[in-house]
Amino acid sequence: MYKTGILNSDISKVLSDLGHTDRIVIADCGLPIPKGVRKIDLALTFGVPSFESVFEILLKHMSVQKMIFAEEIKTENKALFEKVSQTKVEQQFVSHETFKVLTQDTVAIIRTGEATPFANVILESDVLF
Numbered sequence: 103m104y105k106t107g108i109l110n111s112d113i114s115k116v117l118s119d120l121g122h123t124d125r126i127v128i129a130d131c132g133l134p135i136p137k138g139v140r141k142i143d144l145a146l147t148f149g150v151p152s153f154e155s156v157f158e159i160l161l162k163h164m165s166v167q168k169m170i171f172a173e174e175i176k177t178e179n180k181a182l183f184e185k186v187s188q189t190k191v192e193q194q195f196v197s198h199e200t201f202k203v204l205t206q207d208t209v210a211i212i213r214t215g216e217a218t219p220f221a222n223v224i225l226e227s228d229v230l231f
Contacts, residue, residue: 167228
C-alpha cells in the first residue's frame, strides 16, 4: 500500500490503488511487457532514469513485503545485486523465464531506461498496519 506522495501521477495512482499482495514491476528497458498489463514508461534514453533511482524512490513510497528478482541478477549484474540485496525486505529469486511469466499477473510495469542485464524486480505490496 502507498505510504506517501510521488510526483509522477501514473505511479501515484497505481500506488494509491494497491492492496495487500498486489504486485508492480520496475523493469529495465528490455523486459517484454505482457499484453493487458499497464505500462508506465519513464525511459528517456539508455540509463535514464536508472533502475536504481526508481527502485530507491519506490521503496520510500511503497510498503513492500517481498521482492522477486531473476536468479541471473546474482551473476550477470553483481553490482546491482549487491545494492538491492542490502534491503531488509524478503527476497525471492526465480529463473528469468519464470520472472517474465510472473509479470503477467502484475498491476503495472514501470519501464526505466536501465540498460544492464536482469535489472528487474517485482515488488509485492504489504499493509501499513
